[in-house]
Amino acid sequence: MGGSAANADNIERDLDAIVQSYGKVGIFTGTVLVAHDGKPIYEAAVGLANRETSEPNRSNTRFNIGSIGKTFTAVSILQLAEAGKLKLSDPVSRFLPNIPYAEKDTITIAHLLNHSAGTGNYMAHKDYAASMGKLRTIDAFLPLIYDQPPSFAAGSRFQYSNSGLVLLGAVIEVVSGQSYRNYLRDHIFKPAGMTDSSLTLEDEPLPNRSIGYTRHGDGSISSNVKSVPPPSSDGGMRTTTHDMLRYDQALKRTVLLSEASKAIMWTPVGPDKDYAFGWRRQRAFGDTVIGHSGGAPGISAVFHRYQNSGYTVIVLSNTNMGADDVAEKIEARLYGKPVQLAVQADSDMMLALDLVMRGDLRGAARLYDRNPDHAPSVYQAARTRIDGGFEITEAIALLDRYLRFDTAVQVAPPAGAWWRKGLAYEQLGDKVKARASYLQSLALDPAFDKAKQALTKLDTPAT
Numbered sequence: 001m002g003g004s005a006a007n008a009d010n011i012e013r014d015l016d017a018i019v020q021s022y023g024k025v026g027i028f029t030g031t032v033l034v035a036h037d038g039k040p041i042y043e044a045a046v047g048l049a050n051r052e053t054s055e056p057n058r059s060n061t062r063f064n065i066g067s068i069g070k071t072f073t074a075v076s077i078l079q080l081a082e083a084g085k086l087k088l089s090d091p092v093s094r095f096l097p098n099i100p101y102a103e104k105d106t107i108t109i110a111h112l113l114n115h116s117a118g119t120g121n122y123m124a125h126k127d128y129a130a131s132m133g134k135l136r137t138i139d140a141f142l143p144l145i146y147d148q149p150p151s152f153a154a155g156s157r158f159q160y161s162n163s164g165l166v167l168l169g170a171v172i173e174v175v176s177g178q179s180y181r182n183y184l185r186d187h188i189f190k191p192a193g194m195t196d197s198s199l200t201l202e203d204e205p206l207p208n209r210s211i212g213y214t215r216h217g218d219g220s221i222s223s224n225v226k227s228v229p230p231p232s233s234d235g236g237m238r239t240t241t242h243d244m245l246r247y248d249q250a251l252k253r254t255v256l257l258s259e260a261s262k263a264i265m266w267t268p269v270g271p272d273k274d275y276a277f278g279w280r281r282q283r284a285f286g287d288t289v290i291g292h293s294g295g296a297p298g299i300s301a302v303f304h305r306y307q308n309s310g311y312t313v314i315v316l317s318n319t320n321m322g323a324d325d326v327a328e329k330i331e332a333r334l335y336g337k338p339v340q341l342a343v344q345a346d347s348d349m350m351l352a353l354d355l356v357m358r359g360d361l362r363g364a365a366r367l368y369d370r371n372p373d374h375a376p377s378v379y380q381a382a383r384t385r386i387d388g389g390f391e392i393t394e395a396i397a398l399l400d401r402y403l404r405f406d407t408a409v410q411v412a413p414p415a416g417a418w419w420r421k422g423l424a425y426e427q428l429g430d431k432v433k434a435r436a437s438y439l440q441s442l443a444l445d446p447a448f449d450k451a452k453q454a455l456t457k458l459d460t461p462a463t
Contacts, residue, residue, distance in 0.1 A: 011041060011042070011334075012042050014333050015044075015333060016042065017341060018329045019032050019044045021343075022326050023046035024342070025342050025346060026347050027319070027321075027326075027347045029046055029318055030063065030318055030322070031240070031315075032044045032316075032330070033059075033242065033314045034330060035311070035312040036311055038252065038310075038312075040245070045061065047318075049209070049210040051211070052211075059241065059242060060196060060240055061208050061240065062197075062238040063238065063239065063301065063317070063318060064210070064212060064236055064237075064238055064298075065236075065244075065294045065303070065316060066235045066294020066299045068235065068244075068303050069236055069294070070165050070279075071279055071291075072188055073278055075188060075257060075278075077168055077278075078265050079187055079261075080175050082258060085175045085176075086171070087109070088110040088277075089108055090108060090109050091104065091106065091107060092104060092112065095175060096174070099167075101149055101150055102149070103118070103149075106153070107154045108154065111154045111155055111270075113168065113278050114268070114272070115159060115161050115270070115275060116158055116272075117150060118151050118152040118153065118159065119148070119159075119161045119163040119164040121161060122141055122162060124148075125147060125148060128144060138170050138233065139170070141166045144163075145163040155271070162235070166233055166234050168233055170233075180233050181198070185198070187256075188256060191250065191255050192243075192246050192247050192255060194239065194243040194246050196242070197238065197240070198237065199232075202228060211225065212319070213298050213320075214227075214297050214354075215319065217352075217355050217360060224296070228298060241316055265277045265279060266290050267281070268281055276290075284306075285332075285335035285337070286335075287307065288307040288308060289304050290305045290307060295324075298318060302315045302323045304327060304331065309334075309335075311334055313330055313334075315327045321353070325346075325350065344371075345371040348371055349367070352367035352380065353380075361385075361390075362388070364380075365388075368380050375405040378405070379411055382398035385398070393428070395424050396421055403417050415441045416441070416450075418437050418438070418444065419437070419441040419451045421433075422434045422458075426454075431458060434458060438458065439455070442455070
């Protein structure tokens with residue numbers, strides 16, 4: 001499957017083939033909208049919005065977009081800066097004087113926006129799970145956040161922080177005199193014409209709402225109603241693909257922000273060269289792509305704006321992890337790159353990766369083992385065992401099988417596979433074979449640092 005950004009022949013057919021392949025193998029349920037210069041060139045709705053009622057996903061289904069909501073907080077802050085009500089250089093203590101951090105006078109609005117403030121993740125707080133049902137306003141989040149002091153000096157490094165964006169929501173409320181949800185309604189949703197968007201709590205009524213679902217290793221599926229994080233200024237708003245396109249077009253014009261403010265918002269100046277103020281800015285396919293993704297239990301979403309070509313890609317899903325892969329394949333097709341449709345091995349592999357993130361490495365290994373003729377699955381089956389420290393002899397046999405695949409289908413270079421064999425032999429206590437494996441890795445790639453470091457460590461006597 002191929003084409004080019006300039007050649008739109010069969011583009012709709014090809015994009016639909018991609019999306020439907022992901023739906024068929026259970027990776028993706030949700031809605032997709034691809035636009036060029038603000039005009040939709042492809043739309044799709046796949047799967048069920050609610051499995052209990054068999055309600056299908058439609059173009060007007062409202063999805064939880066997770067951390068894409070951070071871009072709305074960024075726009076709100078830049079609007080308030082335009083109005084002269086705050087400066088990005090202002091310390092957070094100017095607006096939140098009761099914040100208990102010793103560093104509060106050195107943490108600026110800009111630090112919070114580009115995740116360099118040192119603030120952490122309130123979801124990791126020991127009391128978060130017990131508090132979830134009470135987190136209905138910005139103020140309710142603050143005790144959890146205030147109980148987690150910054151882990152480094154502001155501006156010194158990047159650390160993605162949900163807590164920092166909630167603090168910005170508190171700043172927005174202080175400066176504007178409105179609740180965060182009402183500020184979004186009046187200053188972003190209404191001006192942009194986003195009539196189907198809101199910051200809605202899970203127990204509040206909302207028509208056309210999707211329910212998020214998580215797949216498990218045993219084939220079962222559970223809803224996220226009790227596990228999804230409460231919506232706030234770090235994410236969790238509800239919207240549709242069409243409203244997201246309206247947001248995109250409002251940003252393309254000066255409906256929400258001036259050109260000068262947009263340039264500031266989209267220019268990385270912090271420790272991470274790809275993260276600006278509440279937005280990611282990267283290079284892809286020779287173009288500049290600005291956007292964000294979102295993910296949580298039962299939630300996966302992507303919003304990408306290609307600055308030079310004029311493409312906008314919006315993928316909203318009510319299943320885990322599917323949106324990123326769908327968006328990646330769509331974008332490759334838009335730019336004329338070869339694309340493989342999703343197969344069952346991809347579905348098993350994606351679920352296995354999710355199980356790894358949830359700490360179920362043995363369950364993930366069993367899923368990878370379902371596809372012994374799929375090179376990526378075989379490699380991950382070995383890697384998962386080595387990382388987890390179990391079934392090491394089987395992991396070595398899997399790497400031997402992986403090395404027999406054609407390099408065209410290998411996901412890791414042979415040097416990387418030999419390095420992992422060395423790690424496995426070390427776990428078995430066989431330093432001779434470990435050393436031989438590292439040397440073979442370096443013979444294939446003399447510049448492979450991980451093999452160099454492993455060999456040096458192996459040959460360094462313990463002190």
